Amino acid sequence: MDRRLAAIYDAENRWGRDDDYFLAAVGETPAARVLDLGCGTGRLTLALAAVGHTVTGVDPHRAALDAARAKPGADRIAWIEGTSRVLPDAAYDVAVLVSHVAQEIQAEDDWTRTLADLRRALVPGGRLVFDSRDPAARRWERWNPTDSRRRLALPDGTVVAAWTELTEVRDGLVSFVHHYVLPDGDELRGQGTLRFRTEAELRAALAGAGFTVERIHGGWAGEPVGESSDGELVVVARAGT
Incomplete structure (x- = not known):
């Protein structure tokens, strides 16, 4: 990512209803150990740390992480350059992939491996929360x-x-x-x-990786799939015990 693009990204992607949703969803586990995979320039990562969670931000783009590290409060967060492959075992209570990061993972083999890595990195019963646009x-x-x-x-x-x-x-x-x-x-x-995946495809991939889907919303106010102008698939799943 060009450093100038990192600044433009922040200007274009300000705090929104999706961030409110993820902050509240993570907050269902107080003082959680949180993984923000594909954290980008750290908008939500920093907010999670500010409310008392112990947060790790992982991203493969150095310019994005450099921008995140330069922001106030960044010293509270462990920033790691890399992908899901670098994640430790059973280290997190909650993992999030926000701003449609899940769709950046195009190849199905990579998506399968990422979910397996997330299952490994979560404690038994830990939660995975992510968004993907409804095709x-x-x-x-x-x-x-x-x-x-x-x-x-x-x-x-x-x-x-x-x-x-x-x-x-x-x-x-x-x-x-x-x-x-x-x-x-x-x-x-x-x-x-x-990559635009259907609800059925997401459910199948999660089940294959050892997750149980708790709910999938179609919008940021918790609407059923297909009944919101947001056009989302907002997934909450739990790692098997």
């Missing part, structure tokens, strides 16, 4: 230069013009490019591909 909502249809156009204000006063360009939809994978134009005309691009 039935077809949110990618809004990822075009007209519907996605937005302006982002950075902390230094810079205003960035942004939009998203959909490039391919195939076999459950959706590819796109985020365009960010700085005031001097310089353009940064962030490319990505997300």
Whole structure:
């Protein structure tokens, strides 16, 4: 991740209803040992530590972790550069993957391994909480230069013009490019591909990894799947004992 993109990411991804949901869900286990896998620049990671949890943030992108480490309160958190492979055994009461990090794991073999690593890293009965966009909502249809156009204000006063360009939809994978134009005309691009998994696919993968699904919501207010404009699959699962 380009360091400039890390700053833009923070401007575009401010605290929202999804963060409120995850903070409350983790809070169901007071003073928990929490893993934030794919923690990015640490928005939720820092908030979890601020309310008294013992938090570890893991991410494969050094620039994102550098941005996280520079924020107030970062010294309360153990920051680790890496993937689920680096996780210790039975070390966490709760694990979270937020901001659709689960969809960044494209290959099914990698997804299976990640869930197995998370099962190993959680104590028996520990909880896994994550979000994944519901493919039935077809949110990618809004990822075009007209519907996605937005302006982002950075902390230094810079205003960035942004939009998203959909490039391919195939076999459950959706590819796109985020365009960010700085005031001097310089353009940064962030490319990505997300895996859209159905509720049935998520349930099957979790069961195969030794998790029991406790609930899946369709939105941040706890709506049933398919009954919220949020278009989410918000999963709470428990590691087998």
